[in-house]
Amino acid sequence: xxxxxxxxxxxxxxxxxxxxxxxxxxxxxxxxxxxxxxxxxxxxxxxxxxxxxxxxxxxxxxxxxxxxxxxxxxxxxxxxxxxxxxxxxxxxxxxxxxxxxxxxxxxxxxxxxxx
Numbered sequence: 001x002x003x004x005x006x007x008x009x010x011x012x013x014x015x016x017x018x019x020x021x022x023x024x025x026x027x028x029x030x031x032x033x034x035x036x037x038x039x040x041x042x043x044x045x046x047x048x049x050x051x052x053x054x055x056x057x058x059x060x061x062x063x064x065x066x067x068x069x070x071x072x073x074x075x076x077x078x079x080x081x082x083x084x085x086x087x088x089x090x091x092x093x094x095x096x097x098x099x100x101x102x103x104x105x106x107x108x109x110x111x112x113x114x115x
Contacts, residue, residue, distance in 0.1 A: 001026055002047070007033035009088050018044045023049040024072070027081070029056030043068045050078040051095065059083035066090045075101035077115075079108055099108045 002017030002024040010027075017024030024044030029035040035056060044051035049079070051069035054061045056076075063085060069076035069092045076092035079085050080103035087110045092099040099115035102108055 002044070004028070005035060005037045007035050008037065009035075010037040012037060012039045012042060014041045015093060016045075017047060017051075018043070018045050019093040020047045023047055023051065023053045023062045023074075023078075024069075027052075027054045027059055027061045029059035032058070034058040035055065035061060038061045039072065042064050042066045042089075044076075045069075046071045048073045050074045050101075051076045051092075053078040054078070054083040055079075055081050055084045057082040059085065062088075064092060065090050068093070070094045072096065075099065077101070082106060083115045084108070090114070 001022040024047040052070040075098040077087040078101040
């Protein structure tokens with residue numbers, strides 16, 4: 001994996017996550033702890049899973065203004081396990097599965113993306 005943020009308030013800015021065995025950026029909210037990370041201006045390409053994945057009930061990650069979430073084996077952006085995320089102003093293209101994937105019991109505000 002490229003970057004892993006567990007139950008924190010990370011500001012992940014201007015990174016390139018390229019050709020990782022897992023996902024490029026992973027944010028996880030464990031147990032009763034919140035993850036309120038901000039992912040801005042990153043490039044996640046050619047990862048063998050998702051470009052970005054957000055997991056967990058108290059995950060309120062903001063995925064904004066990312067430059068390229070492309071050519072990943074699975075989705076460009078994925079939310080699962082009751083994550084509540086914001087996805088705005090991203091370029092999500094040419095992933096082998098979905099552009100954005102929301103799995104059971106997730107909530108997302110999705111606005112102004114190019115998919």
